[in-house]
Amino acid sequence: MSNSHSIVRVSGVTKVFKLRKHDVEALRGVDLEIHAGEYLSIMGPSGSGKSTLFNMIGGLDKPSSGKVFIDEVDIAQLDAYELAWLRCRKIGYIFQTFNLIQVMTALENVTLPMIFAGMHNDAAVEKGLDLLEVVGLGDRFRHKPFELSGGQQQRVAIARAMANDPAIILADEPTGNLDLTTGEEIIELLKRLSEEKSVTVISATHDFKMLSVSDRVVWIRDGRIDKVEEREQLSISVGEIAHRA
Amino acid sequence: MFPAYCFCVILFVFGIVLSFVYTLIHKRMIVTKSANRGTEISRQVVLPFMKSLEISLKSIRVRFFRSMITTMSLILAVSFLSFVRVGTDAANGLLQTQNPTYRQALVRAGYDLEPGATSMGSSAKERWIVILSLLVCVVGIVNAQLMAVTERFREIGTIKCLGALDSFVLRLFVLEAGMQGLAGAGIGALLGTVAALLNSLIRFGLVAWRYVYWLAVAKSMVFALAIGCILSLLGVLYPAIVAARMQPVEAMRVEQ
Secondary structure (H helix, E strand, O other): OOOOOEEEEEEEEEEEEEEOOEEEEEEEEEEEEEEOOOEEEEEOOOOOOHHHHHHHHOOOOOOOEEEEEEOOEEHHHOOHHHHHHHHHHHEEEEOOOOOOOOOOOHHHHHHHHHHHOOOOHHHHHHHHHHHHHHOOOHHHOOOOHHHOOHHHHHHHHHHHHOOOOOOEEEEEOOOOOOOHHHHHHHHHHHHHHHHHOOOEEEEEEOOHHHHHHOOEEEEEEOOEEEEEEEHHHHHHHHHHHHHHO | OHHHHHHHHHHHHHHHHHHHHHHHHHHHHHHHHHHHHOOOOOOOOOOOHHHHHHHHHHHHHHOHHHHHHHHHHHHHHHHHHHHHHHHHHHHHHHHOOOOHHHHHHHHHOOOOOOOOOOOOOOOHHHHHHHHHHHHHHHHHHHHHHHHHHHHOHHHHHHHHHOOOOHHHHHHHHHHHHHHHHHHHHHHHHHHHHHHHHHHHHHHHOOHHHHOOOHHHHHHHHHHHHHHHHHHHHHHHHHHHHHHHOOOHHHHHHOOO
């Protein structure tokens, strides 16, 4: 699977944030190729530029220089409509803070992206119920986010991210606000979905539980790629970290 | 009183026409663009009107208390407007009977009548107070709506990540304000009219009602209703544009 076409290609991306007088370099030239169907983790300490890179890949932010290609399309060339379409159909976002819309029920949260995609309401509801069933919340579709636990909210967010059968799921610290076991369940769910629907999962994280399911891990340090590890190499370096810790 | 209102109406109509032309041009651009690239037009995101109506109704219901406060300022301003206008209508009805007794009653009630006048408008002072109250009301609405936008940063960022266009966000806020405006102005116009009629009843007795031109009263009510809606939309315009143009990253960065 790893030699299939690259769904995301990042080439020479830098990002400079201007803070009053001095510039802060969040990314100092990142090159990365992500293959379709891969489960990739971006690891790094906070402040390493991990989230910045993540935002670039998701088309949420524009690089200062360099290019980001999604499906071999340079996203800097897209206008507002095409970018919205990309966010709607190609990419599913999962956030650390779940970001469900508080005034809507679980089902409405899941159907919203399908409505944007132009799907008929009844079809969207049917698919939304199916998706909630898949993530194990089939009987809770009428609950509002504040009536659900953290893990359940994240499940709804995953169902919402899957709504338009995206090619890529971007998960920014998906387990950051969850306890150990719930986090593991969420990771399991993501892994299962990525295998069943052959979705590319890209997650920015510093949760070591994520390592065991990742096909590849990209370590980021000071705005540069420190090293990229395939799964086979992982067990060794994890042992090393465990040892260091 | 008219020039100021006329100005508001013209501004409003101009805004609508402008946004309409803007959407038209943009649609044309997408079509030509996709034609050039040979891709189909289905590469679009949509939000059906009924769905946006449903969403904005829902968010009014959920944040009922906040929308009540916005609506309240509108109710007060509009009811004052319709109170003044309907009061003048009632006085005009009495004046036009040409009956000296009624005329004297009007003068006693504080109306400045030119000798021999058969009709009158509202006084300059009244006009100024009304205009001021409407201005204060708009400022209040802008304030409340800006708060509402800040409160919903994250929600706006999220729906933008799900593929919403700027225009969807704009539409949701404008629809909400439109509904608040309609409700607030409706209640306000009704309250003001009832108050004005009761007031004239107490001052002049039942005769006041006998000579009232109901058509003029209805006109005043519709006028107040329209002004209320326009004010509400005028007040939401800036906050809604702020919300619509927000980048998703910025919106997500806000801690909540």
